[in-house]
Amino acid sequence: MIETKHIDFYYGAFHALKDVSIRIEPHTVTAFIGPSGCGKSTFLRLFNRMNDLIDGVRLTGECIVDGVNIYNKSVQVDDLRKKVGMVFQKPNPFPKSIFENVAYGLRVNDVQNKAFITQRVEESLKSAALWEEVKDKLKKSAFELSGGQQQRLCIARALAVSPSILLMDEPASALDPISTSKIEELIHVLKQEYTIVIVTHNMQQAARVSDRTGFFMLGELVEYSDTKKMFLNPEKVETQNYITGRFG
Amino acid sequence: MKHTEKELQALKDAVSQMWMLVMSQLEKSEQAFINNDMELAREVVSREKRVDAFELKIDSDCENYIALYAPVAIDLRLVLSLIKISITLERIGDFAEGIARHVIDADCATIEPEIMKELRCEDMFAILRSMLSDSFTAFYSEDTVLSGRILSKDDEIDHIYRRSIDVLAEYLADHTSLIRCGLKTMLLIRKLERIGDHCSNIVEEIVFYVDAKVLKHQG
Numbered sequence: 366m367i368e369t370k371h372i373d374f375y376y377g378a379f380h381a382l383k384d385v386s387i388r389i390e391p392h393t394v395t396a397f398i399g400p401s402g403c404g405k406s407t408f409l410r411l412f413n414r415m416n417d418l419i420d421g422v423r424l425t426g427e428c429i430v431d432g433v434n435i436y437n438k439s440v441q442v443d444d445l446r447k448k449v450g451m452v453f454q455k456p457n458p459f460p461k462s463i464f465e466n467v468a469y470g471l472r473v474n475d476v477q478n479k480a481f482i483t484q485r486v487e488e489s490l491k492s493a494a495l496w497e498e499v500k501d502k503l504k505k506s507a508f509e510l511s512g513g514q515q516q517r518l519c520i521a522r523a524l525a526v527s528p529s530i531l532l533m534d535e536p537a538s539a540l541d542p543i544s545t546s547k548i549e550e551l552i553h554v555l556k557q558e559y560t561i562v563i564v565t566h567n568m569q570q571a572a573r574v575s576d577r578t579g580f581f582m583l584g585e586l587v588e589y590s591d592t593k594k595m596f597l598n599p600e601k602v603e604t605q606n607y608i609t610g611r612f613g
Numbered sequence: 614m615k616h617t618e619k620e621l622q623a624l625k626d627a628v629s630q631m632w633m634l635v636m637s638q639l640e641k642s643e644q645a646f647i648n649n650d651m652e653l654a655r656e657v658v659s660r661e662k663r664v665d666a667f668e669l670k671i672d673s674d675c676e677n678y679i680a681l682y683a684p685v686a687i688d689l690r691l692v693l694s695l696i697k698i699s700i701t702l703e704r705i706g707d708f709a710e711g712i713a714r715h716v717i718d719a720d721c722a723t724i725e726p727e728i729m730k731e732l733r734c735e736d737m738f739a740i741l742r743s744m745l746s747d748s749f750t751a752f753y754s755e756d757t758v759l760s761g762r763i764l765s766k767d768d769e770i771d772h773i774y775r776r777s778i779d780v781l782a783e784y785l786a787d788h789t790s791l792i793r794c795g796l797k798t799m800l801l802i803r804k805l806e807r808i809g810d811h812c813s814n815i816v817e818e819i820v821f822y823v824d825a826k827v828l829k830h831q832g
């Protein structure tokens with residue numbers, strides 16, 4: 366389970382997240398929507414401490430993953446990132462073979478057992494619905510895959526280290542409808558085993574894949590509720606204006 | 614106004630026009646009934662096709678809107694309610710035609726005016742007329758304060774309807790030569806009662822659209 370309590374986040378003097386409190390249940394898909402620059406990605410990156418890499422940031426409040434405040438001094442960021450995987454908007458395979466891309470997380474974690482690595486790579490590619498398309502060319506460069514295949518490869522890479530939480534920042538925004546629907550199907554299947562948090566600009570995608578939806582505006586979580594309710598009868602007029610396209 | 618809003622407005626306007634037509638059909642069938650005006654009754658029958666055409670057009674326009682614009686929230690509720698309202702208006706139009714045909718069939722030339730008064734058909738007509746126009750006001754102004762009043766008028770319709778069964782049964786027991794007329798009159802009253810139900814359904818749709826509340830099947 367993920368829980369944040371009164372999160373405030375600053376890039377220098379810029380107040381990017383304002384008093385955000387949220388609970389995300391295990392084995393659910395949660396979508397974050399909102400206008401560009403409202404803080405969705407910033408919020409998502411908090412869950413695996415990706416924002417730590419940026420200079421001059423400041424955080425107050427608590428971010429609790431499986432009962433532990435992940436910003437406690439005792440938390441090892443590497444361990445956290447094994448538990449909380451991330452997939453980005455643009456597929457970013459490494460300049461390695463398909464096999465090595467998926468095996469990467471295991472190797473940096475010092476896994477030596479070859480048979481185990483081979484097994485995990487196959488399992489992960491299967492979970493990412495890519496196995497059938499690549500099983501005969503695992504040694505080929507990842508760059509030889511199409512954009513949609515590369516994105517599923519990145520999902521496989523994230524899955525290989527057996528995370529429990531998968532963060533996805535606009536994972537299908539650069540993909541065609543067929544690849545998009547493969548990713549969406551995948552999200553649907555993966556939620557049996559993982560807790561998934563997805564940022565998307567595609568309202569219909571949020572409606573299709575998520576159980577809960579959070580609407581952000583200017584760094585605030587304006588509304589957070591069941592996706593069905595959000596898209597039939599949102600509570601706040603700001604949400605309604607945004608999802609019906611009357612914003613601005 | 615954005616073009617998607619204009620499209621929605623056009624859908625709403627079509628339903629408003631259909632509403633006007635159905636109100637006029639109901640009023641004309643009322644006048645034809647009260648004045649036994651065959652001419653007017655025939656006009657109602659011939660204009661029924663226009664009501665049907667409205668329903669078909671609104672149905673396909675709403676389908677297209679959903680397919681093209683994937684509306685959500687209040688827009689989705691509006692389109693869903695427009696589809697249901699136009700189907701319901703079409704049924705009310707059918708009943709108005711049925712009333713006109715009742716006049717044309719002229720099976721009730723010899724029934725006594727007193728008994729017709731006791732059956733309160735004219736009261737039913739007047740109540741239905743106000744239900745249909747009040748619900749139009751509620752729809753047009755997106756205001757549901759009238760909804761309670763409209764729904765309670767339907768209770769009055771139901772009351773008159775139940776009482777008319779007793780009145781007719783008693784009357785026909787002594788006037789067996791008028792059985793055919795009595796049965797036709799009962800069918801007429803049944804139509805009026807059904808129009809009341811349909812007006813209530815329309816009000817429920819308006820409440821769903823405006824307030825996102827579901828009133829259906831609660832009473």
Ligand SMILES: Nc1ncnc2c1ncn2[C@@H]1O[C@H](COP(=O)(O)OP(=O)(O)OP(=O)(O)O)[C@@H](O)[C@H]1O
Pocket residue numbers: 376379381399400401402403404405406407408419
């Ligand atoms: N590294 C950074 N340094 C300074 N400001 C940043 C940085 N990253 C983001 N911001 C600012 O924080 C705000 C939130 O950014 P964020 O990337 O979280 O938005 P977003 O909701 O993901 O937008 P988009 O939908 O365009 O991806 C923006 O105003 C942005 O300019």
Ligand SMILES: [Mg+2]
Pocket residue numbers: 405406407534564
């Ligand atoms: Mg972003």
